[in-house]
Amino acid sequence: MTGFNDQVIEEFRRNKGKLGGMFEGWKLILLTTIGAKSGERRTNPLGCLEIDGKTVVVASNMGAPRHPGWYHNIRRDHRVTIETGTESYEAIAAVPPAAEREALFAKVIAEEPGFAEYQAKTTRELPVVILHRIDDRMRGMGDFLVEVHDWLREELKTLRAGVDDLVSGRAASLTMEKSLRAHCVSFCEALTKHHTGEDMGAFPMLAQRFPALAPALTKLGEDHVVVATLQKRIRELVEGYVHGQSDPARLRDDFDELAEKLEAHFAYEERTVVTVLNVTAPG
Known part of the structure; x- marks a missing residue:
């Protein structure tokens, strides 16, 4: 033929x-x-x-x-x-x-x-x-995903600034500890909800419609497990932080590890699924 x-x-x-x-x-x-x-x-x-x-x-x-x-x-x-x-x-x-x-x-x-x-x-x-x-002018669920990521990125920056203040002693420790705990809980709950929604909804839908995405979606799911472990560790450190006893430098280092892995995850996810989400579920 x-x-x-x-x-x-x-x-x-x-x-x-x-x-x-x-x-x-x-x-x-x-x-x-x-x-x-x-x-x-x-x-x-x-x-x-x-x-x-x-x-x-x-x-x-x-x-x-x-x-x-x-x-x-x-x-x-x-x-x-x-x-x-x-x-x-x-x-x-x-x-x-x-x-x-x-x-x-x-x-x-x-x-x-x-x-x-x-x-x-x-x-x-x-x-x-x-x-x-594929139309560059088309907006859809992929763009919404990026907007969620950008909001989480800004929340990470705010949390990082709070950790820096705690380490440097620039703010009243008790007030800062309470604020950091509340902000950390809010961030972790939002991130967990976002990843659960992807694992239960978006990713299975994409895997069914786009078989070529299977390896990438598997990696993204594995990233979620790694990020969840880091989240748990960060939250435990923040909630258990005691001024004068806990090590703020360790908190900062663990937080930076989470931020680095999370940004790499966000960037990979955006390269992989934004376009297919936009064409599958246009706004």
């Missing part, structure tokens, strides 16, 4: 998306993925549909017993390039969960009954894939 695909691709680009012969009248796109094994760019012409405002493609492989190569590619790397004949843009390929896939496939075959024929030819379930356009 490689030679045939190359001919279709060449004609598609030459005629700005319009094809003759067996493809005349079809709505096609060129989908470029990164090879799961080769790491090289692979381009395939695909029939696509617009359903409920979403660009949808089906990994039918014309009813063959195996999934097409491009589907394996998007499970390894969900970033793709789409050419329509008049424009080219970057997108993210998402695999909807079972119930959503069934409803979507019903709409697909209502528009293009040929896909029902392809499904009848094979025992494998034909995957349905949603192609989310």
Whole structure:
């Protein structure tokens, strides 16, 4: 099929998306993925549909017993390039969960009954894939995540300033200790709530829709465990702090370790999931 695909691709680009012969009248796109094994760019012409405002493609492989190569590619790397004949843009390929896939496939075959024929030819379930356009202007849950991180960053700075005041003796110790304890409790509860929400909600949803994110999401979950341990240690130090007996320098060092690990975690999480959250749950 490689030679045939190359001919279709060449004609598609030459005629700005319009094809003759067996493809005349079809709505096609060129989908470029990164090879799961080769790491090289692979381009395939695909029939696509617009359903409920979403660009949808089906990994039918014309009813063959195996999934097409491009589907394996998007499970390894969900970033793709789409050419329509008049424009080219970057997108993210998402695999909807079972119930959503069934409803979507019903709409697909209502528009293009040929896909029902392809499904009848094979025992494998034909995957349905949603192609989310990446738009820098789009705001969504990813931007909300960054806003939460920025708020937590500012709270960390305030806590660090309080620890510095305690170490240097710049503030009345009893007043400062009470204020630091209250602020520490508030921060730790907010951070725990944020991470619990990710572990119970956002991360499972992303893992289901974007299989390529599995390693990154596993790492983020492991980071949460490390951060929770550090939080517990910091809170114990702050709540057990006794002026003249406890070591403020140890408190500062442990706090700095927490802040460093937390910032690295925030930065990695933002690089990894902000874009997919924005396209999946736009504001």
